Amino acid sequence: MELLGISIGWILIVLGAVFLLIEATNPGFFIAVPGTVMIILGVLFVMGFDVFGSALGVVAGVGAALAAAAVTVWLYSRITPDEKPTTISRDSVAGREGRVIRDVDAESISGKVLIDGVEWSARSEGEAIPAGSKVSVVHSEGVHVVVREVK
Template identity: 40%
Template sequence: MEIDIGWLMIIVGLVLLIIEASQPGFFVAVPGTILIVLGAIVLLIPEYAQEWAPVIVVITALISSIITIIFYRRIAPGHRPLSTSMDILAGKEGIVVDTIRPDAISGKVRVGNQIWSATGDSVIEAGKKIVVIRSEGVHLKVKEF
């Protein structure tokens, strides 16, 4: 039993697409699409397949890459990474998570949805509201609100 190269390309291309569908992120959709298109051309118009194969591969790769990128952007839209410049924290309100003690950075406060090491001029118990005075390195200087 002899299998035609066109059918082999289509089968391998389909397997790659199935792998991509079941385990997204391997990025085998583009080569899978190329193999399917090239296999179909080999089967349908074999006289052009060998001569035009490089052009067909490049065009198919470009089109399927663009479609794949658009598809992945829709199913997993990009989002900005969570980052906070400490310069903008001054004046923000928060709540004490771990008791704050003067001259110690073991205290913890929640400002927004982030937890920061904090210190203050007086003891501030957990659960109390605070306001950020300034940032000192990666720690916050706070006072009770």
């Protein structure tokens, strides 16, 4: 089957390859499955197998598409990490300890602390705390945390 002198099979192969490239540059968009199915159907067309020409062709095309989708989903699940992303809300940091990475004082929130690998804007309860000091989070206020030095 041809469309303006170009085989529909080649169009499907090229579109499938474009989908896979998009998936490779934006993981998680999950267009790898339709991309893989398009490539498989395109190859069947190029080989002269008319997928939509008969009942057997439709069954074979659907079977190939389902197999390609299953394999793609299986491969995708194998390459994605099993652990869930770590999320730390401002309310869950109270009581945790960290380290000052930019001097902290009581007057502003320009100070920075590193808590469990996450950088937070911080202010102290009273006295200034120099960079490198160990701190404990007293509580959070808006978009910053209030800390005290651990001695």
